[in-house]
Amino acid sequence: MGGASSSQSRIVKAQGHLTPGHLAVTLGVLAALALAALVFAVATGSTEVSLQESLVALAGGGEALSRTLILELRLPRALAAFATGGLLAVAGALMQVLLRNPLADPYVLGLSGGAAVGALLAMLAGLGSALISGSAFAGALTATLLVFGLAHGTGSWTPSRLLLTGVVVASGWGAVITLILSLSPARQLPGMLYWLMGDLAHARAPGAALGLLALVCLLVVPLGRSLNVLARGGLQAAALGVAVRRLEWLIYLLASLVTAVAVTTAGSIGFVGLVVPHMLRLVLGNDQRLILPACALAGGTLLVLADTLARTIIAPEQLPVGVITALLGVPTFLYLLHRSR
Amino acid sequence: MFPRLPVMLGVLLAVLFGLVGRVLADEVCAIDDGGREVCLAAPAQRIASLSPGATELLFASGAGDRLVAVVDHSDFPPEAVKLPSVGSHDRLDLERLVTLQPDLVIAWVTGNPAEQVERLERLGVPVFRIEPRDFEGIATALERLARLAGSEAQGRQAAERFRQGLAELAARHADAPPVPVFYQVWDSPLMTVNDEHLIGKVVTLCGGVNVFGDLSRLVPRIGEEALLAADPEVLLAGGRGEENRSWLDYWRRYPDLTAVARDNLFFVPPSLLQRPTPRLLEGSRLLCEKLEVARGRR
Numbered sequence: 001m002g003g004a005s006s007s008q009s010r011i012v013k014a015q016g017h018l019t020p021g022h023l024a025v026t027l028g029v030l031a032a033l034a035l036a037a038l039v040f041a042v043a044t045g046s047t048e049v050s051l052q053e054s055l056v057a058l059a060g061g062g063e064a065l066s067r068t069l070i071l072e073l074r075l076p077r078a079l080a081a082f083a084t085g086g087l088l089a090v091a092g093a094l095m096q097v098l099l100r101n102p103l104a105d106p107y108v109l110g111l112s113g114g115a116a117v118g119a120l121l122a123m124l125a126g127l128g129s130a131l132i133s134g135s136a137f138a139g140a141l142t143a144t145l146l147v148f149g150l151a152h153g154t155g156s157w158t159p160s161r162l163l164l165t166g167v168v169v170a171s172g173w174g175a176v177i178t179l180i181l182s183l184s185p186a187r188q189l190p191g192m193l194y195w196l197m198g199d200l201a202h203a204r205a206p207g208a209a210l211g212l213l214a215l216v217c218l219l220v221v222p223l224g225r226s227l228n229v230l231a232r233g234g235l236q237a238a239a240l241g242v243a244v245r246r247l248e249w250l251i252y253l254l255a256s257l258v259t260a261v262a263v264t265t266a267g268s269i270g271f272v273g274l275v276v277p278h279m280l281r282l283v284l285g286n287d288q289r290l291i292l293p294a295c296a297l298a299g300g301t302l303l304v305l306a307d308t309l310a311r312t313i314i315a316p317e318q319l320p321v322g323v324i325t326a327l328l329g330v331p332t333f334l335y336l337l338h339r340s341r
Numbered sequence: 342m343f344p345r346l347p348v349m350l351g352v353l354l355a356v357l358f359g360l361v362g363r364v365l366a367d368e369v370c371a372i373d374d375g376g377r378e379v380c381l382a383a384p385a386q387r388i389a390s391l392s393p394g395a396t397e398l399l400f401a402s403g404a405g406d407r408l409v410a411v412v413d414h415s416d417f418p419p420e421a422v423k424l425p426s427v428g429s430h431d432r433l434d435l436e437r438l439v440t441l442q443p444d445l446v447i448a449w450v451t452g453n454p455a456e457q458v459e460r461l462e463r464l465g466v467p468v469f470r471i472e473p474r475d476f477e478g479i480a481t482a483l484e485r486l487a488r489l490a491g492s493e494a495q496g497r498q499a500a501e502r503f504r505q506g507l508a509e510l511a512a513r514h515a516d517a518p519p520v521p522v523f524y525q526v527w528d529s530p531l532m533t534v535n536d537e538h539l540i541g542k543v544v545t546l547c548g549g550v551n552v553f554g555d556l557s558r559l560v561p562r563i564g565e566e567a568l569l570a571a572d573p574e575v576l577l578a579g580g581r582g583e584e585n586r587s588w589l590d591y592w593r594r595y596p597d598l599t600a601v602a603r604d605n606l607f608f609v610p611p612s613l614l615q616r617p618t619p620r621l622l623e624g625s626r627l628l629c630e631k632l633e634v635a636r637g638r639r
Contacts, residue, residue, distance in 0.1 A: 045436045046434050046436050046437045046440075047436050047437060047439075047440040065439070065440065065442065068439055068464060069436055069439060069440065072460075072463075072464055073435055073436050073439065073460075074436070128455060128459075129455050129456035129459060182562070185451075185558065185559055185560060186532070186560045187451050187452060187560075188451065190431040190432075191431060191454060194431070194432065194454075199432075201432065201433075201435075201454065201456070201457060202454065202456045202457075311434070311436075315428075315434055315436075315437065316426050316427050316428040316433075316434035316437045317413075317428055317429065317432070317434075318428055318429075318432040318433075318434060
């Protein structure tokens with residue numbers, strides 16, 4: 001075993017030196033960017049509130065109106081955007097390691113489909129917003145357990161088998177979503193479509209999502225070394241003494257829980273979970289100990305910026321946040337890809 | 342020791358009761374379409390309307406001058422166009438709405454996002470939800486909104502005019518020979534209304550028989566074949582915009598349809614029928630006239 005773990009650390013070293021100093025500086029810079037994005041989000045809106053007034057309101061002072069705008073409307077929404085973006089990016093990074101597939105994202109195994117079916121059924125039944133969230137969460141967990149059960153039940157298990165199971169189940173969910181949409185009263189369609197596009201206007205108290213984001217970061221960092229090995233292939237990881245099957249299921253369940261909370265908070269926002277991990281890998285290299293916490297910060301920052309623009313660009317009209325995430329993310333990603341050649 | 346104490350107490354009590362009485366006299370209450378009673382300490386001065394229909398109802402009930410915010414497509418009466426918009430009815434800019442500091446928000450039960458309306462309530466803004474589903478619902482909405490806005494006389498008048506107009510139409514067509522009618526809400530997918538829908542009720546009022554009236558959904562999506570099989574005597578359509586007749590011309594490819602053979606293809610401006618407002622009376626008159634024309638072509 002000793003030999004295995006020393007060769008494991010050799011491999012990790014070969015991927016590039018990650019010193020504590022490097023880690024701290026990178027994460028420090030990303031955290032500063034995240035904070036700047038949050039301040040920008042809180043100070044920007046369809047109503048003019050100066051930066052100074054915003055900060056005064058954040059501290060609990062100032063006029064009642066600006067306090068309401070900042071503390072009741074903008075801050076909870078910005079924090080919800082940050083948590084959602086961070087969770088999706090972390091889940092995407094985990095899924096890409098788990099499935100060894102660069103196209104994997106948090107939704108690839110049908111989790112968002114299950115959540116959407118739950119949410120749309122609740123909307124169809126005319127339930128309140130709290131029950132819609134609850135129903136979405138239940139749908140996400142159902143989807144997770146369904147894929148887990150189907151892929152687990154078979155004797156031989158490989159990531160590609162999990163991927164195929166998940167993708168097929170996801171198409172099944174897609175069909176159910178289309179069925180619900182076509183049977184729903186016309187008046188409910190806009191709300192349903194906005195949910196499917198992802199919309200932070202519905203985001204409720206961000207506390208739980210933020211807490212989970214912090215918890216997941218603490219949880220996955222100790223796993224980073226094993227994830228690094230796993231990313232290079234299951235056989236190699238097993239040879240190096242990693243309990244592959246257990247680690248893979250742990251990643252799967254963790255990523256699913258994280259995605260379920262994100263989707264419950266703001267609907268199925270696309271793009272962040274797929275592209276943010278890739279962007280960071282292009283810039284920072286592929287060391288999971290750095291990539292995972294960096295995903296939490298960068299994913300959150302991207303979604304905060306995108307949501308701020310979505311609610312202000314053509315105010316009072318409100319755009320779906322997914323439009324802006326893609327418009328900001330696609331050129332950035334292509335630039336990084338081009339530069340890395 | 343204090344011989345005048347009872348007198349003073351009496352005066353004090355009288356003053357207090359007077360004050361309470363004044364406060365209570367200013368308080369206005371109404372029951373919304375969510376079944377909840379909404380009370381304001383005084384008639385609303387700054388009203389926000391979250392649907393084009395509510396905007397029309399507010400103007401009709403004499404509260405138009407107290408409107409401070411509307412949503413997109415609030416195009417009637419023309420004064421409404423000049424009011425500041427707070428986004429579309431299904432995606433509100435809450436920030437802009439809160440900044441306008443309304444003391445009463447008129448929400449739309451199924452049209453506005455429930456979460457956003459609930460958040461407004463949590464911020465302490467009184468919300469009155471409306472969604473008239475029949476003629477009487479429109480009339481009482483006029484009265485209830487007028488009560489909250491302190492323009493009761495005007496509201497009652499508007500409601501009476503509306504009730505009376507409809508009663509006249511009903512009396513005139515009570516014994517008219519029935520006409521099988523198809524009302525087209527949309528062309529692709531092909532959509533119509535059932536008898537529960539306000540438009541369905543107008544068809545019935547005018548002595549028409551909605552060929553898809555028994556379907557269970559309020560706005561059913563149907564197939565072209567079903568329409569051909571139902572063979573209505575009259576085809577009515579709204580359309581995109583106010584002057585688009587292309588939907589009706591489409592049906593001319595089926596010359597064997599009774600409605601086409603008799604040229605009973607009629608256009609009714611959708612804004613007169615598709616909003617639950619007093620203008621529905623005007624739309625109803627038009628629709629009844631069309632059915633009269635069809636009866637004349639038998």
